[in-house]
Amino acid sequence: MTETPNLNTEGYDISPEARANVAITTIDKIFNAGRRYSVWPMMFGLACCAIEMISAAAGRYDLARFGMEVLRPSPRQSDLMIVSGTVTKKMLPQIVRLYNQMPDPKYVMAMGACASGGGPFKEGYNVVSGVDKYIPVDVYVPGCPPTPQALLHGLMKIQEKIDTEKHFTNFRDRTKPIEPIPVPILGPDIIDPRDYETIKDGVKSGPLTTVIPAVE
Amino acid sequence: MTEMAPAQEGTLEARFPGVVTHDERKGYEGYIVQLDKLTEVAQVLRDDLGYDFLSSVTAVDYLAQKEDEESYFEVVYHLYKSTGGSALVLAVQTPRDNPAVPSLTPLYPGAEFQEREAFDLYGIDFTDHPDMRRILMWEGFEGFPMRKDWKEPYFEEDVKPFANRWPGGQVYRIEDHNPVGKNNQYPQGFDPESWSPAIEDALYDSLRRSNAEYDEIEDLDTEQVIVNLGPQHPSTHGVFRMAVLMDGETIVALKPVMGYLHRNHEKIGERNTFLHNMPFTDRLDYITSLSNNFGYALAVEKLMGAKGVPTERAEYIRVIMAELTRISSHLWAIGFLLNDLGAFFTPSLYAIEERELLLDIFEATTGSRMMNNYFRFGGVARDFPEGVLERIGELVTERLPRKVDELDRYLTNNEIVRTRCEGIGVLSPDEAIEYSMAGPMLRASGVPYDVRRADPYSIYEQFDFDVAVRYHGDVYDRYLIRLDEIRQSIRIVQQAVERIPDGDFLTGKNPYQVRVPAGEAFGRVEGPKGEIGFYVVSNGKANPWRYHVRAPSFINLTALEKMCIGSKVADVVVVLGSVDIILGEVDR
Numbered sequence: 001m002t003e004t005p006n007l008n009t010e011g012y013d014i015s016p017e018a019r020a021n022v023a024i025t026t027i028d029k030i031f032n033a034g035r036r037y038s039v040w041p042m043m044f045g046l047a048c049c050a051i052e053m054i055s056a057a058a059g060r061y062d063l064a065r066f067g068m069e070v071l072r073p074s075p076r077q078s079d080l081m082i083v084s085g086t087v088t089k090k091m092l093p094q095i096v097r098l099y100n101q102m103p104d105p106k107y108v109m110a111m112g113a114c115a116s117g118g119g120p121f122k123e124g125y126n127v128v129s130g131v132d133k134y135i136p137v138d139v140y141v142p143g144c145p146p147t148p149q150a151l152l153h154g155l156m157k158i159q160e161k162i163d164t165e166k167h168f169t170n171f172r173d174r175t176k177p178i179e180p181i182p183v184p185i186l187g188p189d190i191i192d193p194r195d196y197e198t199i200k201d202g203v204k205s206g207p208l209t210t211v212i213p214a215v216e
Numbered sequence: 217m218t219e220m221a222p223a224q225e226g227t228l229e230a231r232f233p234g235v236v237t238h239d240e241r242k243g244y245e246g247y248i249v250q251l252d253k254l255t256e257v258a259q260v261l262r263d264d265l266g267y268d269f270l271s272s273v274t275a276v277d278y279l280a281q282k283e284d285e286e287s288y289f290e291v292v293y294h295l296y297k298s299t300g301g302s303a304l305v306l307a308v309q310t311p312r313d314n315p316a317v318p319s320l321t322p323l324y325p326g327a328e329f330q331e332r333e334a335f336d337l338y339g340i341d342f343t344d345h346p347d348m349r350r351i352l353m354w355e356g357f358e359g360f361p362m363r364k365d366w367k368e369p370y371f372e373e374d375v376k377p378f379a380n381r382w383p384g385g386q387v388y389r390i391e392d393h394n395p396v397g398k399n400n401q402y403p404q405g406f407d408p409e410s411w412s413p414a415i416e417d418a419l420y421d422s423l424r425r426s427n428a429e430y431d432e433i434e435d436l437d438t439e440q441v442i443v444n445l446g447p448q449h450p451s452t453h454g455v456f457r458m459a460v461l462m463d464g465e466t467i468v469a470l471k472p473v474m475g476y477l478h479r480n481h482e483k484i485g486e487r488n489t490f491l492h493n494m495p496f497t498d499r500l501d502y503i504t505s506l507s508n509n510f511g512y513a514l515a516v517e518k519l520m521g522a523k524g525v526p527t528e529r530a531e532y533i534r535v536i537m538a539e540l541t542r543i544s545s546h547l548w549a550i551g552f553l554l555n556d557l558g559a560f561f562t563p564s565l566y567a568i569e570e571r572e573l574l575l576d577i578f579e580a581t582t583g584s585r586m587m588n589n590y591f592r593f594g595g596v597a598r599d600f601p602e603g604v605l606e607r608i609g610e611l612v613t614e615r616l617p618r619k620v621d622e623l624d625r626y627l628t629n630n631e632i633v634r635t636r637c638e639g640i641g642v643l644s645p646d647e648a649i650e651y652s653m654a655g656p657m658l659r660a661s662g663v664p665y666d667v668r669r670a671d672p673y674s675i676y677e678q679f680d681f682d683v684a685v686r687y688h689g690d691v692y693d694r695y696l697i698r699l700d701e702i703r704q705s706i707r708i709v710q711q712a713v714e715r716i717p718d719g720d721f722l723t724g725k726n727p728y729q730v731r732v733p734a735g736e737a738f739g740r741v742e743g744p745k746g747e748i749g750f751y752v753v754s755n756g757k758a759n760p761w762r763y764h765v766r767a768p769s770f771i772n773l774t775a776l777e778k779m780c781i782g783s784k785v786a787d788v789v790v791v792l793g794s795v796d797i798i799l800g801e802v803d804r
């Protein structure tokens with residue numbers, strides 16, 4: 001967290017009556033304060049980690065203390081996507097589509113080993129080894145599954161990240177839509193449209209696959 | 217549980233001379249049936265000999281390991297009597313090129329999804345199957361991944377542990393060796409830009425096919441609509457999808473679509489060593505990790521013989537842990553059933569509160585809240601720490617019985633709960649058996665079948681408890697039966713805590729590797745969701761040759777369409793909630 005802003009900075013002429021009621025701060029700070037205490041995660045469970053996410057929302061760990069208890073089933077209303085579990089190739093197109101549907105500003109948290117890098121199932125033929133190969137991730141929470149405490153820590157890191165947002169220096173031209181991430185296609189294997197050229201080159205003289213160099 | 221005792225089986229060979237032969241391979245105890253006579257034999261088994269419950273269907277790829285061996289696929293069936301007793305194991309063999317086996321779905325509808333799974337992963341065609349499509353992978357996926365000669369993109373070696381993870385002391389990341397940096401592979405000459413996926417057509421065709429008569433009365437001015445629920449939908453308990461064909465608001469056909477959490481459990485399991493698989497079983501049904509451990513431990517212990525017999529204390533610890541797991545799973549199921557009814561999260565909060573107390577016990581004993589990895593072959597990984605047994609005693613005598621009564625008081629006679637649940641999603645006893653339902657689903661339909669009594673394992677015979685059974689087969693009874701079962705589990709734990717003897721918690725040393733003789737074994741336990749079974753084939757090496765999970769949530773879904781037809785969309789959500797699926801187990 002950033003230090004508490006010294007609101008009534010010297011040099012500004014504030015009448016004594018107003019002093020208790022008026023605060024002067026920056027737009028960034030007021031924006032970010034609003035955002036950090038009302039991050040609405042998407043209600044979206046993938047695997048085992050989702051159970052710990054639900055536990056974190058329940059009585060003992062109580063996400064509401066952070067203003068995050070409003071889990072939204074619709075991506076259009078959420079700010080944070082918690083990728084809570086193993087991302088499979090079959091599910092990936094939907095995840096990317098959900099990400100594209102979320103309004104800006106949006107954050108993604110990779111919860112657990114699976115979402116971060118494939119976890120115990122990394123070598124699986126239907127498993128995506130890390131959701132960050134397709135969508136940008138802001139915070140990684142390690143664990144299998146991360147305990148609710150670890151998840152809360154990750155959420156606090158998201159809040160810290162929100163605190164650093166600059167609304168004027170990093171101003172995005174809002175008249176233009178954000179470029180959506182191309183949605184992968186289910187082919188003989190999952191196809192990322194960004195890989196078209198590599199794939200076309202790779203399959204010319206044989207199947208394209210991993211080639212492990214010989215170990216001496 | 218593969219011992220073949222009753223005399224009837226002697227008559228099976230006599231009844232079908234030359235058709236049914238005893239499996240002579242070492243460590244196998246089933247029967248091999250001639251491929252083209254399978255339906256005939258199954259018919260007799262079902263109608264005359266009482267083997268009316270087809271528990272598990274799976275395939276094994278016996279790829280030749282030496283020059284002089286033969287390669288073939290084998291489809292293995294585990295049949296039981298719904299009145300209790302041990303398994304009858306049947307196997308049929310089919311050549312590896314153009315494999316085809318007659319489908320048993322017309323006789324045992326519970327085989328439908330399991331045969332589709334064998335088709336999806338092994339490419340075995342089941343002739344006369346009503347709906348032969350892929351089930352876990354998508355249509356268009358290249359290859360049949362469970363075949364032993366099919367290699368995934370991140371393939372390194374046939375078996376673990378791998379030789380060297382850090383050649384030359386360098387960090388080794390396999391994605392660095394893939395041209396696209398991901399675990400993908402594409403066939404030679406593949407053109408991504410001209411590819412058009414055809415996934416959904418097959419699904420929608422099958423939806424319409426199961427309602428074929430509709431097209432003939434076309435003069436009515438109505439139209440049927442297809443609605444997709446999921447995979448991202450708050451009421452599907454994860455990433456599950458249902459394609460529903462509706463006439464107005466009434467459901468006329470429904471097809472579950474799964475595989476969105478297919479994590480290749482079995483393929484990875486066949487590369488792991490036997491002990492390696494224990495933590496993976498945790499992640500099947502991640503609410504009931506300890507039950508899953510139990511089933512797997514039983515299967516491997518059966519293969520190990522005398523070396524794998526658990527100590528007395530270990531048996532008690534196992535029973536206590538498995539029953540506590542059942543309590544926590546049923547609490548969760550009840551809480552989330554109420555969620556599906558629209559009582560959003562408040563009843564769940566009550567259920568989760570108690571579950572947290574049980575998780576504390578698991579964490580203190582096993583080291584983890586959910587992924588316990590606690591059972592070992594011949595016992596458990598460690599004993600209860602100090603004070604935990606007393607705490608369990610306190611919980612099951614003081615707190616839990618009162619809390620269950622409290623839930624009962626709040627929910628059972630609630631008017632909304634009753635009107636929304638009574639008479640919804642009905643399954644008759646005969647249908648429940650036909651569809652190979654298991655656990656609370658079967659018992660709520662009036663079939664008192666509980667593996668703990670029907671085919672006892674561990675030390676359940678020593679405890680005093682009743683098999684809960686209800687007779688209406690609707691959602692309401694499935695809710696009630698979970699309350700009943702929590703009460704019975706509390707009874708078992710009360711007795712176990714009192715009687716637990718002192719002693720070792722493990723036979724022998726905690727091994728790094730176990731020696732498992734060649735053979736096949738099917739270990740099954742009564743998990744909270746139903747009968748969870750592990751079919752393990754060993755060829756005497758350090759890794760299982762075949763490792764298959766009979767997943768109760770998956771098979772219970774076979775009857776979902778049956779239960780939903782004729783009801784409204786809102787009821788589908790409730791029916792699904794009452795089946796209590798966990799996607800980790802459905803898709804594996």
Ligand code: SF4
Nearest residue numbers: 048085112113114144
């Ligand atoms: S990280 Fe572990 S707990 Fe989380 S989804 Fe993956 S396997 Fe499950």
